[in-house]
Amino acid sequence: SSAIGTPVPALSPQQYAQYITPTAVSNNPSTYDTLERGTALVDQKGIVNEIVLRGTPSIKLFNSTGIPAFLKSQGVPNSQSENGVTSNWHNGITEYYKGTSGFDTAKSDFTKAYDASNKQFQGAQTFVALATAPASKGNTGSTSGTGNTNPSDGVTLPVIGFISYLLLAIIVIGLIVFVLLLVLLNALFKRGQRHKDFAEADRQATVAAQQIQEQEAQQVVQLVAQPTPAWSQKTVKQTAPPIQQVTPPEEQQRANGMLGTSVASFSAAPVAPMQSNGIEDYPTVDMGMVQQNGVNDTEKTIQFPANKQRMVRGGNRESGGGGQMELEVITSTDPGIKRQYKPNEDSVFALKGVRTLNEQLQQIGLFVVADGMGGHANGQDASRLAIQTIIDYVLPRLMYQNGASETPEKLLVDSVQQANHAVHQHNVDNGADMGTTVTATLVIGTTAHVANVGDSRTYLYRASEGLSKVTRDHSVVASLVDAGIIKPDDIYTHPKRNQIYRSLGEKPFVEVDPFEVQLQPGDKLLLCSDGLWDMVRDPEIKRVIETPTPKLQQLGASLIKAAHEGGGEDNVSVIVINVIEHAPQPLKPGLEPIYVQENVHMPTRL
Numbered sequence: 001s002s003a004i005g006t007p008v009p010a011l012s013p014q015q016y017a018q019y020i021t022p023t024a025v026s027n028n029p030s031t032y033d034t035l036e037r038g039t040a041l042v043d044q045k046g047i048v049n050e051i052v053l054r055g056t057p058s059i060k061l062f063n064s065t066g067i068p069a070f071l072k073s074q075g076v077p078n079s080q081s082e083n084g085v086t087s088n089w090h091n092g093i094t095e096y097y098k099g100t101s102g103f104d105t106a107k108s109d110f111t112k113a114y115d116a117s118n119k120q121f122q123g124a125q126t127f128v129a130l131a132t133a134p135a136s137k138g139n140t141g142s143t144s145g146t147g148n149t150n151p152s153d154g155v156t157l158p159v160i161g162f163i164s165y166l167l168l169a170i171i172v173i174g175l176i177v178f179v180l181l182l183v184l185l186n187a188l189f190k191r192g193q194r195h196k197d198f199a200e201a202d203r204q205a206t207v208a209a210q211q212i213q214e215q216e217a218q219q220v221v222q223l224v225a226q227p228t229p230a231w232s233q234k235t236v237k238q239t240a241p242p243i244q245q246v247t248p249p250e251e252q253q254r255a256n257g258m259l260g261t262s263v264a265s266f267s268a269a270p271v272a273p274m275q276s277n278g279i280e281d282y283p284t285v286d287m288g289m290v291q292q293n294g295v296n297d298t299e300k301t302i303q304f305p306a307n308k309q310r311m312v313r314g315g316n317r318e319s320g321g322g323g324q325m326e327l328e329v330i331t332s333t334d335p336g337i338k339r340q341y342k343p344n345e346d347s348v349f350a351l352k353g354v355r356t357l358n359e360q361l362q363q364i365g366l367f368v369v370a371d372g373m374g375g376h377a378n379g380q381d382a383s384r385l386a387i388q389t390i391i392d393y394v395l396p397r398l399m400y401q402n403g404a405s406e407t408p409e410k411l412l413v414d415s416v417q418q419a420n421h422a423v424h425q426h427n428v429d430n431g432a433d434m435g436t437t438v439t440a441t442l443v444i445g446t447t448a449h450v451a452n453v454g455d456s457r458t459y460l461y462r463a464s465e466g467l468s469k470v471t472r473d474h475s476v477v478a479s480l481v482d483a484g485i486i487k488p489d490d491i492y493t494h495p496k497r498n499q500i501y502r503s504l505g506e507k508p509f510v511e512v513d514p515f516e517v518q519l520q521p522g523d524k525l526l527l528c529s530d531g532l533w534d535m536v537r538d539p540e541i542k543r544v545i546e547t548p549t550p551k552l553q554q555l556g557a558s559l560i561k562a563a564h565e566g567g568g569e570d571n572v573s574v575i576v577i578n579v580i581e582h583a584p585q586p587l588k589p590g591l592e593p594i595y596v597q598e599n600v601h602m603p604t605r606l
Contacts, residue, residue, distance in 0.1 A: 111128055343379075370438045371531070458470045477490070492537065
């Protein structure tokens, strides 16, 4: 450096080196006179401890010993008292950090410091508020010095408090983990118990199914030992056996104006053999969006034209006398939600009419729901073959026989047995493995004859008695309920709920369960596949049937909708027969098809 006001000569970069490297000088004070004023003297550690002040003999260096003399020579007193801001601030800080015992004094000192600064010292004003606030007092460290303080906000967090919070957090987390472990262990225990229950139920179901199969086998042996029934005397080569020739009696020919003609017998038109492997082999009938009874039917069906408002009337009971009733019929079938892109394996048939018996007119009706099994189109083939065989067997005998040769119950049971033989023979001839359930109702007069095989059901709804199941399921879970092994509600969740031990097509002979219902005005018969009752429990079916509707067609749509809302896991088909009472009106013999499935044909001579 140089004296103030003395020009500093410009230096070249090469001249900088002499000033960068320190030069050692002798400790002899006389040598200081040669040094420039302001030269720093450093020790061996590089620390500046002296500065050359001037080259006079009186004061040569500016150091700890020379400062007082320098100040004195300049007329500066040795000490200076602190001003009010500094002294009060220092005192306030000291008192504040003593803890709650010094808050009042600290508050006073900070106030004085604030006033002494002409109210410009905002830090003092801040500490006045901290010393005043109760929350700050509670968080300030004590005089013991065991706390860690934060002077920036005046908040003290004792070490013991931090440890307490940490322990509390650990305890809370531990409790949460413990509760979660308890919940997990409980869920695992319940799951294990549920697996044990299912395993036990499965074992019991297997035993029950084996027992049922043994009983069925014994029944087959007994049936084989009995005289061969008339319907089985022919070897069936077609998918549906031709109807036996029936000669109408002379009285019936006269009633129908057939005397003088060469009609001595008739047979139903045989059904075309079902050799297809898929629904694409069936003929396509472009019917647009076919509406069946007011409901969009997803299956392509042949809807015979019929006056839906005309009701068939008949005499009371099978004799034809007494009061008259009408049958109002609707049908609905749907593939379901989960199977909407697969062939509908359900098949439906509904027909009502009037026949002449003992010179009296009598109302009749034949209604069938079949649920096919076998996958893809095989189940569809089985259900339609069964229906074709039943109508080929029943309708000619129903219209051209006086009824003395066989009862309506036997007629219906034999038709189902004939259907079983047809499906079984188809399996044998084609190496197939298809089958079907069936529930069928034959109404004659005011009596409904019901037959079923499998788990398709027929219900009776009567306002005074509610909903009751007419048929009995031939399923494993139904046998477990009957044996008291499981509860009735368990049939909807049991792992073997879809296993049936009796169906058409499995064996050459099948046991058919017959039932009889005496109809009353106001009754409703409901025929359905398991796609309805497995998705909609009986109380809900009852509620839907009881709900008033302007037209009966809406009831079928409501039942299909309920099955969809229940899951829609299977094909669902329903037939509802409503029995109503009307004033007597003239009756005319004839048949009125209500619903005929595609590829199912009415007998040609009826």
